[in-house]
Amino acid sequence: MDGLRSSTHLGLHVGxxxxxxxxxxxxxxxxxxxxxxxxxxxLSAAGNAxxxxxxxxxxxxxxxxxxxxxxxxxxxxxxQDAAETSGYLAA
Numbered sequence: 001m002d003g004l005r006s007s008t009h010l011g012l013h014v015g016x017x018x019x020x021x022x023x024x025x026x027x028x029x030x031x032x033x034x035x036x037x038x039x040x041x042x043l044s045a046a047g048n049a050x051x052x053x054x055x056x057x058x059x060x061x062x063x064x065x066x067x068x069x070x071x072x073x074x075x076x077x078x079x080q081d082a083a084e085t086s087g088y089l090a091a
Contacts, residue, residue, distance in 0.1 A: 012036045029054065 014036050023031045029045035043061075045054045 010041060012039060012041060 012034065017037050019033075019035045021033050023033065028048055029050040032043040034041045034043075045051070
């Protein structure tokens, strides 16, 4: 083996046609489904048990989603402020 490993990169470009759901079951781990258009990405535990690795992953995912939210809000509010400022200058 030459040291190269297989890899996959999935990109979901989110528009207006999205959904995110967590499917829960009484006796097996949950499934997180993110849908954009006709594409669905599902996240679930390997095996039939929710292990400490799954809990650690969920907390890390939650932190990353929170960072994503904060950055999206920052960009949105910066653009909104710039639009309002240019509106005042044009008046």
